[in-house]
Amino acid sequence: MLTALTIARKEVAQRLRDKSFLIVGILSPLVLAFIFNLVLGDIVRPDPSLTFDFGVVDEDGAELGGAFGQMLAAAEADGLVTVTRYDTEAAATAAVDADEVAAAFILPDGLSAAVLVMNQDATIRVVGNVDSSIGRAVAEAMAGRFAEIVRTASLSVQAALAAGAITPDQIGAAVAAATAAEPVLAAATVEVRSRQLASATFFVAGLGIFFIFFIVGLSVTSLLEERTHGTLARLLAAPIRPASIVAGKTLASIGLGVLAMAILAIASTILMGAEWGNPAIAALVILAAVIAAAGIMIFVGGLARTAEQAQNLQTVVGLTLAMLGGTFVPITTSEGFLASVRYVTPNAWYMRGLGDASGGAYGGAFQAIGILLLFGIVFGGVGLLLVRRVVKP
Amino acid sequence: MASSIVLEATGLRKTFGQLQAVKDISIRIEQGETYGLLGPNGSGKTTTISMICGLLPADGGEVRIAGMPMTTTTLEPKKIVGLVPQDLAIYPDLTARENLTFFGRLYGIPSATLKSRVDEVLKVIGLLDRANDRSGTFSGGMKRRLNIGIGLIHGPSLLILDEPTVGVDPQSRNAILDSIERLAGAGIAVLYTTHYMEEAERLCDRVAIIDGGEIRAEGTQEELVRLVGENDRIRITGSGALATAAERLRTLPGIAGASAADDQLSVLTGDAGAVLSTVLQELTADGVAIASVSIEKPDLETVFLHVTGKALRD
Ligand SMILES: Nc1ncnc2c1ncn2[C@@H]1O[C@H](COP(=O)(O)OP(=O)(O)OP(=O)(O)O)[C@@H](O)[C@H]1O
Numbered sequence: 068m069l070t071a072l073t074i075a076r077k078e079v080a081q082r083l084r085d086k087s088f089l090i091v092g093i094l095s096p097l098v099l100a101f102i103f104n105l106v107l108g109d110i111v112r113p114d115p116s117l118t119f120d121f122g123v124v125d126e127d128g129a130e131l132g133g134a135f136g137q138m139l140a141a142a143e144a145d146g147l148v149t150v151t152r153y154d155t156e157a158a159a160t161a162a163v164d165a166d167e168v169a170a171a172f173i174l175p176d177g178l179s180a181a182v183l184v185m186n187q188d189a190t191i192r193v194v195g196n197v198d199s200s201i202g203r204a205v206a207e208a209m210a211g212r213f214a215e216i217v218r219t220a221s222l223s224v225q226a227a228l229a230a231g232a233i234t235p236d237q238i239g240a241a242v243a244a245a246t247a248a249e250p251v252l253a254a255a256t257v258e259v260r261s262r263q264l265a266s267a268t269f270f271v272a273g274l275g276i277f278f279i280f281f282i283v284g285l286s287v288t289s290l291l292e293e294r295t296h297g298t299l300a301r302l303l304a305a306p307i308r309p310a311s312i313v314a315g316k317t318l319a320s321i322g323l324g325v326l327a328m329a330i331l332a333i334a335s336t337i338l339m340g341a342e343w344g345n346p347a348i349a350a351l352v353i354l355a356a357v358i359a360a361a362g363i364m365i366f367v368g369g370l371a372r373t374a375e376q377a378q379n380l381q382t383v384v385g386l387t388l389a390m391l392g393g394t395f396v397p398i399t400t401s402e403g404f405l406a407s408v409r410y411v412t413p414n415a416w417y418m419r420g421l422g423d424a425s426g427g428a429y430g431g432a433f434q435a436i437g438i439l440l441l442f443g444i445v446f447g448g449v450g451l452l453l454v455r456r457v458v459k460p
Numbered sequence: 461m462a463s464s465i466v467l468e469a470t471g472l473r474k475t476f477g478q479l480q481a482v483k484d485i486s487i488r489i490e491q492g493e494t495y496g497l498l499g500p501n502g503s504g505k506t507t508t509i510s511m512i513c514g515l516l517p518a519d520g521g522e523v524r525i526a527g528m529p530m531t532t533t534t535l536e537p538k539k540i541v542g543l544v545p546q547d548l549a550i551y552p553d554l555t556a557r558e559n560l561t562f563f564g565r566l567y568g569i570p571s572a573t574l575k576s577r578v579d580e581v582l583k584v585i586g587l588l589d590r591a592n593d594r595s596g597t598f599s600g601g602m603k604r605r606l607n608i609g610i611g612l613i614h615g616p617s618l619l620i621l622d623e624p625t626v627g628v629d630p631q632s633r634n635a636i637l638d639s640i641e642r643l644a645g646a647g648i649a650v651l652y653t654t655h656y657m658e659e660a661e662r663l664c665d666r667v668a669i670i671d672g673g674e675i676r677a678e679g680t681q682e683e684l685v686r687l688v689g690e691n692d693r694i695r696i697t698g699s700g701a702l703a704t705a706a707e708r709l710r711t712l713p714g715i716a717g718a719s720a721a722d723d724q725l726s727v728l729t730g731d732a733g734a735v736l737s738t739v740l741q742e743l744t745a746d747g748v749a750i751a752s753v754s755i756e757k758p759d760l761e762t763v764f765l766h767v768t769g770k771a772l773r774d
């Protein structure tokens with residue numbers, strides 16, 4: 068253990084001396100985040116004062132159509148949206164295509180009857196403008212939220228009906244009344260924004276985790292380098308166990324990774340007004356993410372024979388994970404291939420953990436921490452087995 | 461006195477694929493003794509040393525350090541062995557002092573004495589005034605000296621130096637040889653590999669001539685020279701087809717061996733005076749332009765030529 072610490076200390080001294088830590092771990096993510104935030108910040112985060120222009124086609128013309136219309140009207144009164152009514156779906160679609168509205172809600176004919184009388188599922192469709200992904204996402208979230216409220220309301224109304232508190236012809240009115248009490252847009256906006264960090268924080272965190280992969284990747288590449296430079300033979304000729312060499316390097320990498328992230332968090336808070344939420348939880352998410360990255364990079368590096376090979380492999384993996392994980396550009400869609408595949412990456416869990424930590428959803432944050440640690444343990448465990456064959460002169 | 465034997469290697473063997481790099485090598489070194497392994501490139505010096513240091517598992521044979529068996533996994537014997545690898549093995553981003561301190565810690569030198577020990581070694585290798593400079597900024601000779609210093613830091617009983625002067629200017633080389641002589645004088649056992657005959661002659665109490673993974677002759681320099689018999693060596697400098705001339709000379713009566721390297725031709729003979737004119741005639745006939753001729757008494761290079769039939773420097 069003492070030997071591992073001695074080696075870790077040497078490793079840290081080397082990395083701080085050769086500037087790789089400063090450049091890769093701190094400057095690159097910070098400068099890039101600053102630029103990204105300047106250029107892309109407004110696209111990523113809707114301005115809170117922004118209003119969305121929506122269209123609506125009420126082909127239903129019954130209770131639910133009315134309830135939905137009332138809610139839109141309430142949101143409009145709050146200055147959150149503007150609503151234009153269209154008579155036909157074709158007119159609404161044309162307005163969307165012409166960029167007059169960001170999205171349009173289509174309430175199909177017979178919606179109320181299907182849901183309230185026949186107790187069937189039905190859908191409110193959202194026609195979105197491709198150029199307004201945020202507007203479309205908000206509209207989708209609003210429709211989803213409305214469906215949820217209707218579902219809950221109709222359950223309680225069905226119960227009241229079974230108990231004989233109301234008669235069947237009062238169902239529609241009861242549901243509509245229960246529904247109208249719920250603020251849809253507020254809920255919907257929260258829905259869209261939750262699990263998504265403010266833009267400055269998003270970019271620093273996303274670029275930070277991307278570059279951290281390269282900081283922790285050095286645990287294996289430096290081992291391969293020591294082998295080519297002959298210092299590994301020297302270490303192996305000393306009265307120490309090979310495992311301490313690997314342990315020392317891993318320890319140093321994780322320590323430097325956490326240090327880089329901590330500096331990034333503090334610097335971005337001061338310089339860019341980033342918000343990281345509860346510092347203790349955010350720190351745990353960061354530690355777990357660094358351990359996950361270290362595990363994956365040890366595994367990837369362990370497959371290589373030379374330091375150069377290891378670096379190339381690590382770059383490919385680091386980039387792929389960042390892309391898939393939506394670390395560079397936030398993925399706002401809640402559906403689709405990318406949205407589901409991103410959670411195979413530790414990057415996505417890291418961003419989600421931080422998002423939850425900053426939004427106060429600590430349960431979600433701890434779930435992310437657990438999954439990140441699992442990444443680290445599984446990949447790191449296999450990786451260390453692979454690396455054992457490197458620790459030879 | 462068995463306890464004074466620091467290194468005892470017996471029957472070491474190592475094969476890489478088809479290549480038998482080391483075939484049955486045995487070495488025994490006593491306290492205070494400097495032992496030289498003299499051999500050309502690829503003769504198996506580094507492979508032998510790697511097995512002695514517990515870096516490379518031997519295919520056969522045994523290594524004992526002060527009586528303790530040495531394998532790749534034993535830690536106890538490694539504590540008293542100091543290795544100076546053939547290729548520079550230092551951390552260029554760390555200063556000389558940091559390099560020495562790091563390895564000192566690995567060898568378990570207590571922190572209380574570590575600093576003074578590092579200073580001592582810095583003095584021995586003449587780097588005290590550059591102690592706090594990054595070793596990457598050092599000259600080649602200074603790096604070599606630091607490379608040696610790291611092998612010394614824990615005060616080993618057996619110091620193993622693998623061609624420590626390769627690529628070093630004559631002045632630095634002299635300084636290095638001086639300090640090794642002092643260390644040997646202080647009582648530590650030294651195993652020194654080289655393909656420079658002069659270094660082996662100057663430093664070593666006993667020399668083994670290694671070629672093709674085997675020890676071809678071993679003993680004190682006197683013993684080795686006696687092996688050659690009364691042979692003289694004719695050394696000729698010149699230009700032309702020296703290699704073919706050497707081949708032809710080897711077939712002549714009265715000539716025990718001949719070899720060519722660069723612009724030099726070495727001829728071994730029982731009586732230089734008797735064959736000199738024949739040799740010169742032969743060379744002229746082969747179109748060799750002769751620049752100088754000298755007759756020398758046998759030295760280690762002559763011994764090498766005698767036991768292996770070829771020159772030490774390819
Ligand atoms: N790891 C290895 N794998 C395959 N062959 C090897 C390996 N190490 C050494 N050899 C071969 O074993 C032979 C002896 O090599 P070694 O390094 O011991 O020679 P040496 O006497 O130290 O030479 P030099 O003076 O050039 O350092 C050489 O032919 C070399 O190519």
Ligand SMILES: [Mg+2]
Nearest residue numbers: 505506546622
């Ligand atoms: Mg060698």
